Amino acid sequence: MSQESPESFDAWVGRTDESADQITQAPIRLMQATLDAASACALPPDLPPLWHWLYFLPGERQSNIGPDGHPKRGGFLPPISLPRRMWAGGRLQFLRPLAVGERVRRVSLIKSVQTKDGRSGRLVFVTVQHKISDTQGAVIHEEQDIVYRDAPAPGAPAPQPTAAPTDEQFGRTVTPDPVLLMRYSALTFNGHRIHYDRPYAMQEEGYPGLVVHGPLIATLLMEELRRAHPGRAIRGFEFKAVSPLFDTAPFSVNGKLEGNPARLWARGPQGQLAMQASADIE
Numbered sequence: 001m002s003q004e005s006p007e008s009f010d011a012w013v014g015r016t017d018e019s020a021d022q023i024t025q026a027p028i029r030l031m032q033a034t035l036d037a038a039s040a041c042a043l044p045p046d047l048p049p050l051w052h053w054l055y056f057l058p059g060e061r062q063s064n065i066g067p068d069g070h071p072k073r074g075g076f077l078p079p080i081s082l083p084r085r086m087w088a089g090g091r092l093q094f095l096r097p098l099a100v101g102e103r104v105r106r107v108s109l110i111k112s113v114q115t116k117d118g119r120s121g122r123l124v125f126v127t128v129q130h131k132i133s134d135t136q137g138a139v140i141h142e143e144q145d146i147v148y149r150d151a152p153a154p155g156a157p158a159p160q161p162t163a164a165p166t167d168e169q170f171g172r173t174v175t176p177d178p179v180l181l182m183r184y185s186a187l188t189f190n191g192h193r194i195h196y197d198r199p200y201a202m203q204e205e206g207y208p209g210l211v212v213h214g215p216l217i218a219t220l221l222m223e224e225l226r227r228a229h230p231g232r233a234i235r236g237f238e239f240k241a242v243s244p245l246f247d248t249a250p251f252s253v254n255g256k257l258e259g260n261p262a263r264l265w266a267r268g269p270q271g272q273l274a275m276q277a278s279a280d281i282e
Contacts, residue, residue, distance in 0.1 A: 009113040009124075012078040017108045019056050023047055023100050027054040027187060034183045035223060046097035048226070049234045050219050052132060052140055056106050057189040068205075069191035078113060080124050082148040084205060085192075087214040088125070089240035093141040102134040111143065121150035151206055161243055161272035164254075164265055170228035171254030174220060176212050176247045184216045209246035217245065217275050220253045221264040225279055229257060236261070236280035242273045257281065 025043055031054060060071040073079035098104070111127045125147050132140040152158075181195045193200040194211040201207045218239045225234070245251050249269035256263045264277040 009078040009080070012110050013113055015076060015110045017076045018105065019108075020103065020105050021055040022103045023052075023055065023098060025100060027051075028100065030183075030187055034180065034187060035220075043100060046099055048222075049094055049237065050092075050215070050222050052098065052104075053215055053219070054187055055104065056132075059189070065191060068200075069193040069197070076108070077110070077126060077128075077146070080126070080148040082122065082124060083151050084149045086147055086149075086241065086244075088145040088147040089214075089238075090142060090144045090218075091236075091238045092143075093236050094234055095138050095140065098132075098134060098139045104132055104134050104139070106130055106132045121152075124148040159243075161268075161270065163271055164267035164273040165256075165263075166267075166271075167256060168254035168265075169256045169258075170224060171252050172224060173250050173252050175250045176210075176245070178210060178247060181210055181212065181216075181247060184213055188213075188215070207244070207246065209248040212245040212247065212251075214241045214275070217241075217253070217266050218277065221255065221266060221275065221277050222279070224253045225255050225257075225262055225264060225281070228255065229262075229281065232281050234279055234281055237277065238279075239264075239275060239277035241275050243268065245274045 028043055028047070028051065031051060058071060064072050066072040068083070068085070070085060073081065107130070109129045111129045112125075114125045116123045116125065125145060128144045128146065130140070130142040130144065131138065132142070178196065178198075185191070185195045190213065194205055194207060195201075195213055196210065198210055201210055218237075221239070222234070222237065226232075245266065245268055251269060251274060252267045254265055254267060260282070261278040261280045264279060266274040268274045
């Protein structure tokens, strides 16, 4: 039996982890600055949607960090040896506002581990369920999809990209640079070297530049929706990473609201679909 066979990871399905935190002001202020918000001097009374990713951060000791900058394999997540690890997407429900200053608790559960064969080789998907509550009860329900994959074979052709929609009602251009990616990595305590270590990203993992974080793209999509439709409540959000974006060229975050849910997408420099998303809005 190979290490990557589904049976190898049966013991991890159903594992749980609990952590506690407080929705403090500093990460919000720093996130506002990172996103270049004009209102960075004014803190919101409630945490904006998706900004809970600034909390419950991993705190592995430096001696337990692997060569890619992630914690060494094993522990809560299964020890999958495939070299590339990425946040592939997720589904969220925002049950009610989460006030700044609240103490919060998160219970995490490994819901499933699945092995699939993709165009670029073998893939292992790990779905993690998070339930976040404050002193009044449940606030956010989330499912997070993590994908592990092989590095591409030398000389292998790149997958044919999917064209992104061009019928947006609102959108803007984002110019990623190493400072933006470093600041977001620091805010989320994400040590993955593909986001800030160019020689590692290009020479070890074979990317053409620094990789833009999937959750950063999702956050930019959400912020563009909120900018275009201020005052509307977001009740749900779903996103899927389709193709990576890099710091080598600008990309755009776009959306269209005709009924419900709103459609959102990120379009790469060659017109390719980088991320697709939808938001339940009222």
